[in-house]
Amino acid sequence: MPFAPALQEAVLLRRYKRFLTDIRLPDGQELTVHCPNTGSMRNCGQPGDRVWVSLEHKPGRKLPGTWELVEVAPAQLACIHSARANRVIGAALAEGLIAPLADYPQQRAEVKLPELASRFDFLLSGADQPDCVVEVKSVTLALGDGVGAFPDAVSQRGQKHLRELIEVVRAGRRACLLFCVMHSGISQVRPADEIDPEYGRLLREAAQAGVEVLAWSVWPEPDGLRVRGALPVSL
Structure with missing residues (x-):
């Protein structure tokens, strides 16, 4: 099942207020995206971790994208979009x-x-x-x-x-x-x-x-x- 649109790599800065996540794109731009997970996400993402996000600038959308994947260990990925x-x-x-x-x-x-x-x-x-x-x-x-x-x-x-x-x-x-x-x-x-x-x-x-x-x-x-x-x- 492919991701559409294609995911973009970023760096995790922080997750807060449960559904908000700050990231930094490779060009240095910092964005707040949606965190689609209601759980504690224990062992899934610390500041500085590599993440992948889906960015869509749609009219009426409050946030420009969604956090999808995180690198939890070398060569190990988790999908946090429940x-x-x-x-x-x-x-x-x-x-x-x-x-x-x-x-x-x-x-x-x-x-x-x-x-x-x-x-x-x-x-x-x-x-x-x-x-x-x-x-x-x-x-x-x-x-x-x-x-x-x-x-x-x-x-x-x-x-x-x-x-x-x-x-x-x-x-x-x-x-x-x-x-x-x-x-x-x-x-x-x-x-x-x-x-x-x-x-x-x-x-x-x-x-x-x-x-x-x-x-x-x-x-x-x-x-x-x-x-x-x-x-x-x-x-």
Whole structure:
């Protein structure tokens, strides 16, 4: 999935007020761009790090661009634009690239089930098996030695999704929590119990209840995002 427009390299100066990021372009120009990530972004970007941004000067737009990638270590990149996870996973599902979910010919995004309050990222249907609800979570928290964890901050919303995925299974549907790992230094995923122990507890409860827990590697590069394959999940 290529970036459009093409990304431009810059230097990170600071992130502040959650959604604002100051950068310096190679010509010395300093800009404030949008940070499209609601999490803590722990271990993802320190002042002076190399970053890549999408710059678009559109009428009515408050900020001239969006922060997309950061170099977190030599030859390791992370995509901090969390909404990209749904887009690339949606494309991968449509192409049948996620093997455990490849048998469904129909896909709908942002689906609300009548019996539950939340919207889920995808509803897969049309196969000779129960419909499948898929909730996608973007993983960028690297803890070292290839280990990635989710969430990077206490997530009441994530806890709610897990409780509702359990209800989906109990109602006779298939349910899947899919970790989209957009960090080239992560080769396995686990719950971040040290950050949100309740999320870890609920994730294990969900897995025991029949919710499928998958992790898929999506390699971030300045020219685009590439789906690579399954990663192990340690519960």
